[in-house]
Amino acid sequence: MMKKIWLLVALGIMFAFVTACSSDDAADGGGEEGTDSNSDADASEVMGGDVENATELTFWTFQELHLGFFRDAVERWNEEFPDRAISLKAEAYPYDNMHNNLLLALQSGTGAPDIVDIELNRFPNFMQGEPQLLPMNDYVEPVLDQFIESRFDIYANDGNYYGIPFHVGATVAYYNKEIMDAAKVDIDAIETWDDYMEAGEKVVENTDAVMTTFETGDIWSYWPLIRQQGSDYFDEEGNVMINNETNVNTLQLMHDMIYEQEIADITPGGEFHVEEFYGFMNDGGQASLMMPMWYMGRFTDYMPDLEGKMVIRPMPKWSEDGDRSAGAGGTGTVVTNQTDHAELAQDFLAYAKLSEEGNIAIWEILGFDPPMWTVWESEEIRKDNKFYQYFGEDIFDTLLKVRDEIESINITEKNPDMQQELTTNTLNSVLRQQSQTAQEALDQAASTIEE
Helix, strand or coil: CHHHHHHHHHHHHHHHHHHHCCCCCECCCCCHHHCCCCCECCEEEEECCCCCCCEEEEEEECCCHHHHHHHHHHHHHHHHCHHHCEEEEEEECCHHHHHHHHHHHHHHCCCCCCEEEEECCCHHHHHCCCCCECCCHHHHHHHHHHECCHHHHCCEECCEECCEECCCCEEEEEEEHHHHHHCCCCHHHCCEHHHHHHHHHHHHHHCCCECEEECCCCCCCCHHHHHCCCCCCECCCCCECCCCHHHHHHHHHHHHHHHCCCCEEECHHHCCCCHHHHHHHHCCCECEEEEEHHHHHHHHHHCHHHCCCEEEECCCECCCCCCCCCECCCEEEEEECCCCCHHHHHHHHHHHHCCHHHHHHHHHHHCCCCCEHHHCCCCCCCCCCHHHHHHCCCHHHHHHHHHHHCCCCCCCCCHHHHHHHHHHHHHHHHHHCCCCCHHHHHHHHHHHHHC
């Protein structure tokens, strides 16, 4: 009893803190969907509040961009189902605050919203013991063959699907065609990583750019490259595998591309979500970039001078039959077991994110690659917008080529700790300071996480 009282007190303190936060508070988005370290994640609104006899549902998110998607979903739902109208009280909070508050609310049995976004690195925290979330199997299973199934696996537990994804997060190669043409490189001839490195030599020889840069302050340069090869931080049982041969060789190759082949460099600012990098890339500092599809919005928003110069292609593969993509990042939207309107909340969430209209809206409103692959060839998806104007008309042609090559990620409760170790110590010691070999640094990372 005393434990529950203290939990409720802590919950109240956390909520008071969040409510008092100013709009200048930063959101640590964990990298999901390219959340910038300086983004504003304090926002609230009531969607459908002017509809008579609407049932109120509550929604939390850590990504303010998601509010626009749900605003559209509420409007469409209320038009289609006026007898089951809803008003959605939506709140966007800073990343850590939202996830911590949610965990406290679910543990205490009070204060949780009806619907909430959970970022994939925090999702394992909510799978401990008996999940306080409602399974969505009745909605997911009938349509699963129309989706990239691996994106549902990361939000599943013991045969139950809890989270509904926002995107595939397919990692692709972004090429600056102007630079590649100047280097006399045929982008479409780059099929393997050997081809890529040969092209990098031509870029350095014939232009003022480097082929690419590698992050030391985030994991997007490294994680997709090892996932592409079927490796990960942890195996399917949750055992540490960060220092296996594939991961060591990949990190060593990144080092060698910088210091031996001299076709790459350290990312300005240390990561791909800072102004220093945006300026460098926008000015033609590098010829290519490996990032998920959701990074398109960073190009359109922060690198306007590259419009018409960038094209999207599959990642180079490591072997003849290797994968040409990897899923990266993600958010699962769930219904909590504290809702008083379980059927309505689940029906609405399925309508918003499992329907064809909802997946088209994911693309049109958010610019994400929708997890329902069957819409990738639809007329609505192919309508002209700022992304086609920026990158060309073959965005989804590329996705269709790699849709069967996007494997599931192994997520455990230790993923945040592993990513912190990699970005605080491992990548810096190998790529920036050169104080450790890849083997030494990854052995140290494994030892630290296993302690």
